[in-house]
Amino acid sequence: MNIFFEALLLLWRDNMKSLILSTTIKILLPMMLLFSFFLLMRGHNLPGGGFTGGLVASAGFALYAIALGIKSTRQIMRIKPDTLLYSGLLITGFSGLMAVFSGKPFMTGLWLANEIPGFQKIGTPVLFDVGVYLVVLGMVTKIIFSLMEED
């Protein structure tokens, strides 16, 4: 039994890719992204929200980077972490300014009168949550990529 594990370890060390891990993460990553979207979309009524959703999504990308390398992770993300971070900050600031434009104090929550089927109420707090989600996703993936590229 021990010899078997030694052989597996040697095989892994030769091509640095575990077949089990890379197969698992290809199924697990879409599920994690879906769950993070679910957490984001119900965050203003129940536990969840932009921060938790962003952390779950970035954990999925971190697992992908461990299993298949950083290059392929950058390829499937398509957008640079920096772009995600700055656009998230812009969306967050804009959601606060929308109340100022309609003559109310900064960051007052504005809600649509009708509910959209499938989601609950939609308003500026949802936009704020989306911004936080993008900021957390961009920041954590940027940290992980730069730490893994260091050596």
Add this chain to the structure above:
Amino acid sequence: MISINDTIFFIAFPSLVISFLLILIRIIKGPTLADRVIGLDSMGYIAIGFIICYSIYFNSPVLLDIVTVLALISFLGTAAFAYYIDKGKKDD
């Protein structure tokens, strides 16, 4: 007739506590780093079991989302540990 709450209180919780203590002994004694990493990983799964039993016993399904997040994240921690243990061995 035994209800599900009695089953959880008299069987599930004590067995979880006993396995938690056994894993604690393994983490303290553990000859190598890999033993301790596996001990921490299984401790995460015992925490998941605890939260599930708690949410059934006190009838609060909100906690089940925490279980999903914890299951995903503890897997990540173990994978990262394995990656760095392997890297450290390579450098020697």
